[in-house]
Amino acid sequence: MTRTWALPVLLALGGAGMAAGLISRGNPVAGVALLLFFMLFAVVNSPLIFPRSLSAAEARRRSEADGRPVVYWRPGCTYCQRMRVQLGSQARQLHWVDIWRDPAGAAAVRAVNDGNETVPTVFVAGRPYTNPTPAWVREQLPAKR
Incomplete structure (x- = not known):
């Protein structure tokens, strides 16, 4: 904290x-x-300015249930801020994990980024994507029913 x-x-x-x-x-x-x-x-x-952070385990569980991406971020990251601002209200549809608050989240990011805590790292259907564009992340959101 x-x-x-x-x-x-x-x-x-x-x-x-x-x-x-x-x-x-x-x-x-x-x-x-x-x-x-x-x-x-x-x-x-x-x-x-970020939606409430979840634990990595809770974010994965929710993502499996609703198909929404999980975004691993940290405060002060300009790329994370850019993504949050450019997504606007759609950012609330994502599951956000603050890697400074959740050691398991930091470990998940390090595991897919050669030991580095490179954020934002976005997991879509269990596959990691490091520093994707906000437009790409928006495309990954499930269609509204």
Whole structure:
């Protein structure tokens, strides 16, 4: 849990410190703008924008039942953020596993990526795909009935 929030907290504190410096030097508009930028960047890098993470075992079980892909991700990964943002509301149809919260998820990713924790790694019908495009992932979603 701590590792998940480390980057967003660091961004928020760093932005607050730099904004305080600008404000104390008589430039409140730039200080507030910088603070807002860093806070927005902290939110984007936080787990808040991702659907609730599941354990790897639960995600596999649900994927087998409903045919939806499993996405292994980690906070701070720009490729994971890009996928989440470009999928929009369809991202909620996927099963998301935060590899920093789930050691079994991290192990699954390392097993298919030569020992590296390369994310996003997407499993579709049990087959892994490393860093696929959001458009490709969208195509893998089961058709709505």
